[in-house]
Amino acid sequence: xxxxxxxxxxxIGGGPSGIAxxxxxxxxDVSNCIIEAELEPKTKLGEAxxxxxxxxxxxxxxxxxxxxPRHLIYYxxxxxxxxxxxxxxxxxxxxxxHGYLLDRLYFEKQLRQHLKKNSGILxxxxxxxxxxxxxxxxxxxxxxxxxxxTLKGAYIVDATGRxxxxxxxxxxxxxNLDSQFSISFKAKLLKPIEHQINVEATENGWWYVAPQHNxxxxxxxxxxxxxxxxxxxxxxxxxxxxxxxxxxxxxxxIANFDxxxxxVMPSGTSRLDIPYGTNWIAVGDAAFSYDxxxxxxxxxxxxxxxxxxxxxxxxxSREEDAMTTYRYIVENAFQAYMEKLCSxxxxxxxxxxxxxxxxxx
Numbered sequence: 570x571x572x573x574x575x576x577x578x579x580x581i582g583g584g585p586s587g588i589a590x591x592x593x594x595x596x597x598d599v600s601n602c603i604i605e606a607e608l609e610p611k612t613k614l615g616e617a618x619x620x621x622x623x624x625x626x627x628x629x630x631x632x633x634x635x636x637x638p639r640h641l642i643y644y645x646x647x648x649x650x651x652x653x654x655x656x657x658x659x660x661x662x663x664x665x666x667h668g669y670l671l672d673r674l675y676f677e678k679q680l681r682q683h684l685k686k687n688s689g690i691l692x693x694x695x696x697x698x699x700x701x702x703x704x705x706x707x708x709x710x711x712x713x714x715x716x717x718x719t720l721k722g723a724y725i726v727d728a729t730g731r732x733x734x735x736x737x738x739x740x741x742x743x744x745n746l747d748s749q750f751s752i753s754f755k756a757k758l759l760k761p762i763e764h765q766i767n768v769e770a771t772e773n774g775w776w777y778v779a780p781q782h783n784x785x786x787x788x789x790x791x792x793x794x795x796x797x798x799x800x801x802x803x804x805x806x807x808x809x810x811x812x813x814x815x816x817x818x819x820x821x822x823i824a825n826f827d828x829x830x831x832x833v834m835p836s837g838t839s840r841l842d843i844p845y846g847t848n849w850i851a852v853g854d855a856a857f858s859y860d861x862x863x864x865x866x867x868x869x870x871x872x873x874x875x876x877x878x879x880x881x882x883x884x885x886s887r888e889e890d891a892m893t894t895y896r897y898i899v900e901n902a903f904q905a906y907m908e909k910l911c912s913x914x915x916x917x918x919x920x921x922x923x924x925x926x927x928x929x930x
Contacts, residue, residue, distance in 0.1 A: 576600045576690075578881055579709050579722040581697050581735050584613070586853025586870040586877075587728030588680045589629060591689050593878025599885060602690035602720070603728075604697060604711055610677035614753055614834065615866040616779055616787060617643075617766060620665030622868040629875055630687075634679045639672040639782045641764050647816075649769040651916040655816050657765075670764060671867070672782045700725060700738040707848050724881055725849050728874065731835055733855040741841065747928065748794040749837035749860065752807060756824035758784040768862070769817045772920045773810060776817040777861065786824055791836055791861065793925050804828045836861055838910070844899055845880075845892045852877045857903050862913060865906055873899055 578594055580587045583605030594601045618626075618635065626632040634640075644667050645659035660667050684691055692711070695718075699710040707725040711718050727735035733743050758780070767778040774792035781787055790810055798806045807828075811818050837860060844856040853870035876898050883891035914929040921927070 574602075574718070575721045576602050577722060577885055578724045578726060579604065579707060579720050580726040580728055581709070582726075582728030582730065582853075582855070583607075583610075583681065583691055583693070584677065584728060584730065584853065584870065585680060585867055586855070586874040587726065588684050588689070589871045589874025590726050590728060590852055590878045590881075591684060591691075591874075592629060592631075592687060593875050594882060595687060595689055597878070597882035599878075599882045601722075602692060603684070604695050604709070604720070605691060605693050606696045608694045610674060610681065612674045613677065614673070614751065614787075614789065614832075614836075615861065616671040616673045616781070617864050617866075618669040618671060618868060619864050620660050620668045622668075622871075623665055625868070625872055625875065629871065631680070631683060631871075634676065634683065635669050635671075637675070637679070639675045641670040641780065641782065642667045643670045643764040643766065644668075646766045646768060648767075649816050650775075650913075651770070651918070653815055655769075670766070670779055670781065673867075675782075697729075697734060697738075700735055702739060702848050723848065723885065726877065726881075727849065727851040727855040728853055730854045731839065731858050733841070733851065735849065736841065736851060736855060739846070739849060741846065743839045743841055743855075743858075745835075745837060745839045747837040747860075749791055749835070750794050750797055751789050751791050751832075751834050751836035751861070752797070752803060753787065753789040753830075753832050753834070754807070755827045755830045756786040756788055756821065757827065758786055759823045759825070760784075762820065762823070767817060767820060769814050770917050770919075771810065771813050772923050772925070773813075774925050775862070776811075776814055778817055778820060786821070788821065788826075789861070793928055796924060797833065800833075803831055803833070807831075838907075840903060844896055850877050850881060850892065850895070856899060857906075859906060860910055863906055863910055865902075869902065872902075 578601040695711040701708040777789040839858040859865040880895035
C-alpha cells in the first residue's frame with residue numbers, strides 16, 4: 570500500500586462490528602478501509618445467534634453464511650436459575666424458528682472472505698499506532714513490521730472491542746458498571762449431546778456450556794474479579810466450582826477438559842456516555858459491552874455496525890441528525906438490555922450472602 574491514502578471512513582478492527590460497518594458503507598458507495606492487527610482471525614467467545622437475529626443477518630446479506638455445516642442449528646436453552654430445577658425453553662413455537670451455535674473462528678473467517686468478495690478493503694497485519702483528530706478530519710498512523718503508513722479520512726470507527734483503543738487515544742473513557750470476568754476453556758465430548766445451551770447459577774457465579782462442531786464444548790464460568798484465584802490455581806478453582814453445580818457437573822462428566830485453552834477476560838457491562846463525537850464513532854463492544862447472560866453479544870455487534878454504517882453514510886450526505894439517530898437506536902437497545910438484565914439477576918436469591926450475588930446490578 571502507499572505511504573499515504575485517503576478514505577472517507579477508516580475502521581479500526583476487523584471483527585463482526587467493523588466488517589458490518591464496512592459492508593454497509595460500501596453498499597452506500599462510501600469509501601472505507603478496515604485496519605486489522607491480526608493476519609488471521611483468533612478464537613473469540615460468543616457463539617449463540619438467537620432466532621430473532623436472522624432478519625438482521627438477511628438484511629445485511631450474510632444470512633447464507635450460517636448455512637455452513639460447521640454452524641449448528643439449536644432449538645433452545647436449558648437453565649437452572651432461581652431454583653434447583655433445570656427448566657427448558659424451546660424455540661419451536663418461536664415465529665423465527667431455530668437459532669445457531671456458531672463455530673466462531675470459522676464465522677470470523679467467513680466474514681473476512683465475504684468482505685473481500687464484496688470489494689471491501691481489509692489491511693491485515695497492521696497495528697494502529699496513533700490517531701490524530703484534526704480540523705481537516707482524522708489521521709491514523711499504522712504499522713506493519715517495519716512498514717509505516719498514514720491514512721486520512723473524514724471519520725474513524727472504533728471497532729476494537731472492549732478495549733476501545735481508538736477512544737482511549739482520543740481521551741474518551743468507557744464506564745465499567747461491574748467487575749464480572751469469565752473463565753473459558755474447551756472440552757471434547759465423549760458422546761454427542763443435544764444442541765442446546767446450558768446455563769446454571771451457583772454460589773460464586775454462573776456457568777455457560779454450548780456444544781460445538783466436532784463434539785467440542787465451549788465452557789465458561791462467570792464470576793467477579795475479586796473472586797478469581799491466581800493463574801496457577803485456575804484449573805483447581807474450576808474443578809471445585811464445577812462440583813458445586815447441580816446439573817453442569819453431570820453434563821461435563823462425559824467430556825475431557827482442555828485446560829491449556831483457559832482464558833480469563835472481562836465480561837461485565839460497560840458503556841460510553843455518548844457513542845460518537847467529532848470525526849469518530851464507536852461500534853460493538855467499543856461502544857457498549859454486554860453481560861453474556863443477555864445473548865446480545867455478536868448480534869449487537871453486527872447490528873451496531875449496520876446502523877453506524879448508515880449513520881456515517883447519511884452524515885457524509887449532510888444529514889445533520891444522522892449521528893443522533895444512531896445514538897438513539899443503540900442507547901434504546903442498551904436501556905432495554907439493562908432492564909432485562911436487572912430483572913433476570915433479581916430472579917436468583919438462593920445465595921443472598923454470596924459476594925457474587927450481592928454485587929450484581
